[in-house]
Amino acid sequence: MEIQKHFSLKNYNTFGIQVNAKQFVGVQSTDELKTVLAENKDKPKFILGGGSNMLLTKDIEALVIHIDLKGKKVIEENDEFVFVESQAGENWHEFVLWTIDQNFGGLENMSLIPGNVGTTPVQNIGAYGTEIKDTFVSCTAIKIDTLEKRIFTKEECHFGYRESIFKNEVKNQYIITSVVFRLTKRNHKINISYGDITLELEKNKIKTPSLKDVSNAIIAIRQSKLPDPKILGNSGSFFKNPIVLKSDFKNIRKKFPEMKYYEISDTEVKIPAGWLIERAGFKGKRYGDAGIHKNQALVLVNYGSATGQEILAVSKEIQATIYKTFGIHIEAEVNII
Numbered sequence: 001m002e003i004q005k006h007f008s009l010k011n012y013n014t015f016g017i018q019v020n021a022k023q024f025v026g027v028q029s030t031d032e033l034k035t036v037l038a039e040n041k042d043k044p045k046f047i048l049g050g051g052s053n054m055l056l057t058k059d060i061e062a063l064v065i066h067i068d069l070k071g072k073k074v075i076e077e078n079d080e081f082v083f084v085e086s087q088a089g090e091n092w093h094e095f096v097l098w099t100i101d102q103n104f105g106g107l108e109n110m111s112l113i114p115g116n117v118g119t120t121p122v123q124n125i126g127a128y129g130t131e132i133k134d135t136f137v138s139c140t141a142i143k144i145d146t147l148e149k150r151i152f153t154k155e156e157c158h159f160g161y162r163e164s165i166f167k168n169e170v171k172n173q174y175i176i177t178s179v180v181f182r183l184t185k186r187n188h189k190i191n192i193s194y195g196d197i198t199l200e201l202e203k204n205k206i207k208t209p210s211l212k213d214v215s216n217a218i219i220a221i222r223q224s225k226l227p228d229p230k231i232l233g234n235s236g237s238f239f240k241n242p243i244v245l246k247s248d249f250k251n252i253r254k255k256f257p258e259m260k261y262y263e264i265s266d267t268e269v270k271i272p273a274g275w276l277i278e279r280a281g282f283k284g285k286r287y288g289d290a291g292i293h294k295n296q297a298l299v300l301v302n303y304g305s306a307t308g309q310e311i312l313a314v315s316k317e318i319q320a321t322i323y324k325t326f327g328i329h330i331e332a333e334v335n336i337i
Helices: 030-039 092-101 117-123 195-203 211-225 246-255 273-279 308-326
Strands: 004-008 020-027 045-048 060-067 072-077 081-087 136-143 149-153 174-184 233-237 243-245 268-270 290-292 299-302
Touching: 020 030, 030 060, 030 136, 030 174, 060 174, 081 117, 092 117, 092 211, 117 136, 117 174, 195 211, 243 246, 246 268, 273 308, 290 308, 299 308
Parallel strands: 020 060, 045 060
Antiparallel strands: 004 020, 072 081, 081 174, 136 149, 136 174, 233 299, 243 268, 290 299
16 A cells, blocks of 8 residues: 555546546555555545546646445345445446346446446446445445444435535545445336437347346447447546526527437426537537547547646537527536646
């Protein structure tokens, strides 16, 4: 557990941005984490998980602590449900595939989302009609300044759309070390409500899909639309889908009657950010080594040696154009650092 200086983070962020950490250390247990925190109390710290939901725009002038805790296990079960605990450093997609192999249901719609388990509650990640909050039970975390262990229940996490207490009230105060999920053992609730999933299943002539069938369909859809970060640097969806009041949306839709939307409450609709970006003409555009993916307008990419500042500049141009064109503000989903 040696602290390294001037450490390259190029292989520790899925955008593949070349920046350096002033200091870097990896921890593989809660005890190691507590030791590092105790011995470096006065240093500024930066907590790094899978590096999948961030855009690094500068060197990190802090001690970067890479959370590399591994392990997953069943901690409780009954006839209907199983409670599974995963350590924070487990790869999310590999964990999802493991649950499916055990015939545990609930996470299959979130197959192939990049990142590690420990960061999933922070963002309340979601895809194809499901979110972490749907199966989340609790997470264990260490308070950075006191080393106190705390268990956060689902209610205490204040989950919202890509939101949680960890992005707001207790931001930068805790490090999540493990997460517990409640998954089904039988009577799985198969969710294929998103059209792309149904089409993919029909293409493969599957009428009664299993957990594995749903997962495979989503993997195929994501691979057809989203670039592999190991081949083309990216962080998945860069922007959140904007939520607007129905009263405002009526006026917007007069100008753009073909605009796609989803009703999410009596007063609000959600608009696909990808549709807005594509309609504004950005899909497939390239600015040097920074650009927008040719198959999915929500994904900003690094074609090789783009800097974080260059990708950020592209994102700001997209935001400004969307606001000017549609009167809608779209927010970044990734963390800009």
